[in-house]
Amino acid sequence: MARMKFLCDADRCIECNACVTACKNENEVPWGINRRRVVTINDGTPGERSVSMACMHCTDAPCAAVCPVNCFYTTADAVVLHSKDLCIGCGYCFYACPFGAPQYPRVGNFGSRGKMDKCTYCTGGPEADGSPIQYEKYGANRLAQGKLPMCAEMCSTKSLLAGDGDIIAQIYKDRVAKRGYGSGAWGWQTAYRETIAS
Amino acid sequence: MAMLCARIRLVLTAVAFLVCAAAAPVAAQQPTSVDPNAAAVKEQQLLQQFYRIQGLGTIPDTKSYVIEQPMGRTWRLFHQVWLRWIGVIVILGVIALLALFYFTRGRIRIEGGRSGRTILRFNSFERFTHWVSTVAFVILGFTGLNITFGRVLLLPLIGPDAFSRWSIMAKYAHNYSSFPYVIGIVVLFLLWVKENIPTAVDVRWFKEGGGMVGHKHPPAWKFNAGQKLLFWLVMLGTLGVVASGCFLLFPFYLTNIFGMQIAQVLHALIAVAFVGVIIMHLYIGTLGMEGGSDAMGNGEVDLNWAKQHHSLWVEQELGQGRSATLPAGAKTTPAA
Numbered sequence: 001m002a003r004m005k006f007l008c009d010a011d012r013c014i015e016c017n018a019c020v021t022a023c024k025n026e027n028e029v030p031w032g033i034n035r036r037r038v039v040t041i042n043d044g045t046p047g048e049r050s051v052s053m054a055c056m057h058c059t060d061a062p063c064a065a066v067c068p069v070n071c072f073y074t075t076a077d078a079v080v081l082h083s084k085d086l087c088i089g090c091g092y093c094f095y096a097c098p099f100g101a102p103q104y105p106r107v108g109n110f111g112s113r114g115k116m117d118k119c120t121y122c123t124g125g126p127e128a129d130g131s132p133i134q135y136e137k138y139g140a141n142r143l144a145q146g147k148l149p150m151c152a153e154m155c156s157t158k159s160l161l162a163g164d165g166d167i168i169a170q171i172y173k174d175r176v177a178k179r180g181y182g183s184g185a186w187g188w189q190t191a192y193r194e195t196i197a198s
Numbered sequence: 199m200a201m202l203c204a205r206i207r208l209v210l211t212a213v214a215f216l217v218c219a220a221a222a223p224v225a226a227q228q229p230t231s232v233d234p235n236a237a238a239v240k241e242q243q244l245l246q247q248f249y250r251i252q253g254l255g256t257i258p259d260t261k262s263y264v265i266e267q268p269m270g271r272t273w274r275l276f277h278q279v280w281l282r283w284i285g286v287i288v289i290l291g292v293i294a295l296l297a298l299f300y301f302t303r304g305r306i307r308i309e310g311g312r313s314g315r316t317i318l319r320f321n322s323f324e325r326f327t328h329w330v331s332t333v334a335f336v337i338l339g340f341t342g343l344n345i346t347f348g349r350v351l352l353l354p355l356i357g358p359d360a361f362s363r364w365s366i367m368a369k370y371a372h373n374y375s376s377f378p379y380v381i382g383i384v385v386l387f388l389l390w391v392k393e394n395i396p397t398a399v400d401v402r403w404f405k406e407g408g409g410m411v412g413h414k415h416p417p418a419w420k421f422n423a424g425q426k427l428l429f430w431l432v433m434l435g436t437l438g439v440v441a442s443g444c445f446l447l448f449p450f451y452l453t454n455i456f457g458m459q460i461a462q463v464l465h466a467l468i469a470v471a472f473v474g475v476i477i478m479h480l481y482i483g484t485l486g487m488e489g490g491s492d493a494m495g496n497g498e499v500d501l502n503w504a505k506q507h508h509s510l511w512v513e514q515e516l517g518q519g520r521s522a523t524l525p526a527g528a529k530t531t532p533a534a
Contacts, residue, residue, distance in 0.1 A: 032259075034257055034262060038255065040255070042239050048238075062271055066277050067349075068346075069362045071362070092277070096273055099265060107450075183241065186265075187265075
């Protein structure tokens with residue numbers, strides 16, 4: 001089994017937001033929820049960089065650790081998923097998540113956030129693979145069909161990479177060697193406790 | 199004129215050529231020497247500077263503009279390790295100390311036994327308000343502890359589905375019972391604050407160990423120094439949990455992710471200490487002292503109990519003409 005990861009090559013991201021749109025469309029994500037978003041740092045200055053960020057499917061995921069009802073689980077592909085049936089909408093995963101990945105249908109006054117929703121790496125949830133109920137609750141299950149997440153597949157500059165961690169790390173290393181620079185794999189140190197030498 | 203124009207054109211062309219010639223070596227080196235990344239923002243540098251990486255996004259949800267906050271892992275360490283140890287040590291520690299106290303000092307008895315005559319200590323409104331706060335506090339305490347300890351203690355016993363259903367109810371019970379709790383505490387504050395202002399008598403009470411250590415019975419008004427201490431601890435604790443709780447009840451209205459984490463840490467720490475204090479209060483009001491629980495039962499305490507623990511208050515009450523109530527069936531002529 002592979003160890004699935006995301007890698008955003010910030011030197012390639014052109015802030016087109018196609019990944020955000022692709023994700024929303026593929027997973028029929030409810031209004032107000034963004035499983036993936038693009039954020040530009042130092043917007044408007046020569047050193048600006050845009051990074052596409054979603055759940056990074058951390059090693060030893062903080063959300064899973066702090067969940068009071070233990071609704072998270074990790075698949076054989078190292079994708080971090082959760083059960084919306086068990087989720088109580090307490091919001092603790094958002095406090096623990098280093099990447100702001102957990103989303104809630106409502107703002108959450110008086111604890112009324114509703115069931116948490118986040119990037120599933122296009123892997124659905126605990127229900128049977130490909131079932132309508134799985135699609136309704138968690139969105140597409142592309143991994144079960146042998147496909148990678150829609151966001152990375154749609155990326156026009158191939159800035160956003162998805163796939164086995166070793167393979168996408170090698171692709172990134174080759175790019176850095178060829179073009180002579182690279183700002184590093186954003187979030188990897190925090191999510192996976194490793195960096196890619198650039 | 200035409201001559202001058204031709205001259206100027208020639209000079210300009212020459213200058214332009216020289217500039218191009220000078221720039222040519224730079225242009226030739228471009229593929230290898232220019233690093234478009236040189237001015238770019240660096241992840242590690244940003245994290246060292248600001249502890250989190252924040253930018254500008256294109257969706258209305260502004261908290262999504264924070265793309266990386268490794269402090270989440272520190273908060274996790276607090277919630278999973280420190281808070282659990284602190285909670286266990288404080289709560290079990292208080293219970294252990296009380297057990298030790300109970301088995302060494304024993305129950306504080308009414309000296310000379312019950313007189314059979316009683317005096318009104320708390321009227322029905324005071325007792326009702328206290329019970330509202332009590333019930334709400336117990337709900338808040340158990341549902342709050344459920345968030346921290348339920349996964350370890352209760353989940354393995356009742357299974358994930360039942361535990362999840364219980365936890366959703368517990369969450370709403372926690373959020374909504376905070377309102378009657380706060381109203382109760384505010385009313386109790388208004389009712390009792392006058393009698394809880396520290397006086398010189400309290401110094402003596404503390405010096406004599408409050409009658410708990412040793413067997414002296416220092417004088418006290420309606421509330422002795424220990425009760426005054428409890429009163430102010432409850433007020434401070436309530437202020438702390440309410441202030442931090444408001445942040446959690448209305449997430450992200452007043453603060454960002456870091457503020458939310460701090461609010462949760464303060465809420466949990468103050469609440470754990472508060473639970474410890476209230477366990478002590480519960481002990482001394484029931485098991486630890488004979489006759490104490492009557493004050494919140496029917497509100498009538500035994501006259502001997504009152505003289506032992508609140509001598510000045512009893513003198514004041516009897517002096518004001520409020521007489522002790524005789525036991526049912528007693529003769530109407532009071533004993534000399």
